[in-house]
Amino acid sequence: MHNEATRSFSTSASFQMNPPAVITAENLTKSYGELTAVDGISFEVPAGESFGLLGPNGAGKSTTMKMIGGVSQRTSGKLSIMGLDPETHGPEVRAHLGVVPQQDNLDEELKVRENLIVYGRYFGLPLSYLRPKADELLEFAQLTDKAKSRVDALSGGMKRRLTIARSLINEPKILLLDEPTTGLDPQARHILWDWLFRLKEQGVTLILTTHYMDEAEQLCDRLIVVDKGRIMAEGSPGSLIREYSTREVLELRFGSERNATIGRELEGIGERVETLPDRVLIYTNDGESALEQVSARRLHPVTSLVRRSSLEDVFLRLTGRSLVD
Amino acid sequence: MSVLTGGHSATEAARGRTFGPLYSRNALAVVSRGLMAAKSSTWLILVSGFFEPVLYLISMGVGLGPIVGTVAGPGGQAISYAAYIAPALLAVSAMNGAVYDSTWNVFFKMNFAKLYQGMLYTSLGPLDVAIGEIFLALLRGLLYATGFTAVMAVMGLITTPWAILVIPASVLIAFGFASFGMGITSFMKTFQQMDWINFFMLPMFLFSATFYPLSVYPQYIQWLIQAMPLWHGVELLRQISIGSFSPATAVHVAYYLVMIALGIALTTGRLRKLFLK
Ligand SMILES: Nc1ncnc2c1ncn2[C@@H]1O[C@H](COP(=O)(O)OP(=O)(O)OP(=O)(O)O)[C@@H](O)[C@H]1O
Numbered sequence A: 001m002h003n004e005a006t007r008s009f010s011t012s013a014s015f016q017m018n019p020p021a022v023i024t025a026e027n028l029t030k031s032y033g034e035l036t037a038v039d040g041i042s043f044e045v046p047a048g049e050s051f052g053l054l055g056p057n058g059a060g061k062s063t064t065m066k067m068i069g070g071v072s073q074r075t076s077g078k079l080s081i082m083g084l085d086p087e088t089h090g091p092e093v094r095a096h097l098g099v100v101p102q103q104d105n106l107d108e109e110l111k112v113r114e115n116l117i118v119y120g121r122y123f124g125l126p127l128s129y130l131r132p133k134a135d136e137l138l139e140f141a142q143l144t145d146k147a148k149s150r151v152d153a154l155s156g157g158m159k160r161r162l163t164i165a166r167s168l169i170n171e172p173k174i175l176l177l178d179e180p181t182t183g184l185d186p187q188a189r190h191i192l193w194d195w196l197f198r199l200k201e202q203g204v205t206l207i208l209t210t211h212y213m214d215e216a217e218q219l220c221d222r223l224i225v226v227d228k229g230r231i232m233a234e235g236s237p238g239s240l241i242r243e244y245s246t247r248e249v250l251e252l253r254f255g256s257e258r259n260a261t262i263g264r265e266l267e268g269i270g271e272r273v274e275t276l277p278d279r280v281l282i283y284t285n286d287g288e289s290a291l292e293q294v295s296a297r298r299l300h301p302v303t304s305l306v307r308r309s310s311l312e313d314v315f316l317r318l319t320g321r322s323l324v325d
Numbered sequence B: 001m002s003v004l005t006g007g008h009s010a011t012e013a014a015r016g017r018t019f020g021p022l023y024s025r026n027a028l029a030v031v032s033r034g035l036m037a038a039k040s041s042t043w044l045i046l047v048s049g050f051f052e053p054v055l056y057l058i059s060m061g062v063g064l065g066p067i068v069g070t071v072a073g074p075g076g077q078a079i080s081y082a083a084y085i086a087p088a089l090l091a092v093s094a095m096n097g098a099v100y101d102s103t104w105n106v107f108f109k110m111n112f113a114k115l116y117q118g119m120l121y122t123s124l125g126p127l128d129v130a131i132g133e134i135f136l137a138l139l140r141g142l143l144y145a146t147g148f149t150a151v152m153a154v155m156g157l158i159t160t161p162w163a164i165l166v167i168p169a170s171v172l173i174a175f176g177f178a179s180f181g182m183g184i185t186s187f188m189k190t191f192q193q194m195d196w197i198n199f200f201m202l203p204m205f206l207f208s209a210t211f212y213p214l215s216v217y218p219q220y221i222q223w224l225i226q227a228m229p230l231w232h233g234v235e236l237l238r239q240i241s242i243g244s245f246s247p248a249t250a251v252h253v254a255y256y257l258v259m260i261a262l263g264i265a266l267t268t269g270r271l272r273k274l275f276l277k
């Protein structure tokens, strides 16, 4: 597991004067008929921040991203990107954006390199700029030897890398990344994290969704946890952990048959006991002493592990265990 | 790692352009994408679109023609059956191509290939996409019309230099259908609904004086058919093909000009519905 040591990337911005917000959402709402996918969320993202949207499947993250990109019309609320409303200034707003959608939407009728060039043309960029830029981006996505391949001949992870490379063709000021690392192998994931750090150093604002909590901890200065279209919590990864979790977590495994029954017998130890299908979690400020108390009750787990609290604990707590019950 | 060092003047210049709410004056990028895609993949589809009316012309004109003999052309003069149906087939093919490109093709690229989603995440606006796609459809129509006219010439069906004007006239017909088709597609949600379009087009193809004169119908059916766009296209091309013009020629052209204007108004009004869900 990961911990505070990875926090080097966090908020230098918060010590300075507040930079102007590049994204402001006020009561942003989107309904699809009966269903309210995004239910009145408000947030601000200052320039250069790396801002995360976390939440379970169907929480409304992608819908929010689409509204920011101006490709989905909001039902109500206000939204401003660099001072402009993406609904009335779509093309102008998107001139500043780079977008990695959740599902790759590469142009399957074009070759790999053509995808980059043509995409750049959509931004009105000249070929004299695009040709060398496309080659650099291919290099960077490690797809140089695939430049002339058809897109459907790429593996899933390669397509993802191409989509990410494509999003950088116009040197965006704001990068929208909807689950960018889904489908990437660990190497590619770390390379992407490195790119994102570098982009951030140059002042690019990052808006990121992910289901990998370690990724969110590493990359996000600040994040919101969304569930059913509403914001459940907001803050830096560290502050969320302090607020919604204990310092340590004791993880116990009794075998999947017995976790549920034993979970009840553990009540009272630590601050909170959570029973998952595969393990029991005890939230406490002192894991070792909690483990002693467990032994004192003559309960003997198959395995036990004391670890620091992570964002995952916050996430599970805030968004409930509905998948479990 | 130079990829990540931003600040090229080219990207700043591209951002500094003047944009409209739905338009970035960059339909050209959509056109060049279409040409690039055509170059690499869709030759077979391109060629099949050209052959369809040619096959009709050969089978009906050459096969059925001798049985029918000569028929009365637009000015009342006798012309061969093949010369009678050739311009009609050209009008039908202009209609079919334009409708296919502006309905099925747009629907597919929107909902399945996700092509437009990609485009619309750039600084392109929906109007750039619409203009670009209609232009491509017309370009394709122009190619087919030119090819078909050449076939007519080879078959000896062209007797006047006026006939060359069937090429721009069929682009006009295609424009009328394409501008409308895209607007109509914005109302469609499923493939089943898309089928209604064929339901409308097939009878229009069969009954718009394509294969025999309108006079075989009772008066009220004639009026109905004369209200339909294809009939005007068929008549327009038939008149041009033998250089027999009348005040009706102007009416046919005007019909299409109005249709184009209404179609553009409809499509522009529906752009958000079509492209921005
Ligand atoms: N085009 C659409 N039509 C109807 N409902 C939609 C549409 N797009 C999204 N929804 C609904 O809106 C809700 C939010 O979807 P969204 O894609 O924003 O979730 P998400 O947070 O991105 O989830 P995931 O983690 O699975 O990607 C879901 O209930 C989804 O079914």
Ligand SMILES: [Mg+2]
Binding pocket: A061, A062, A063, A102, A178
């Ligand atoms: Mg999503």
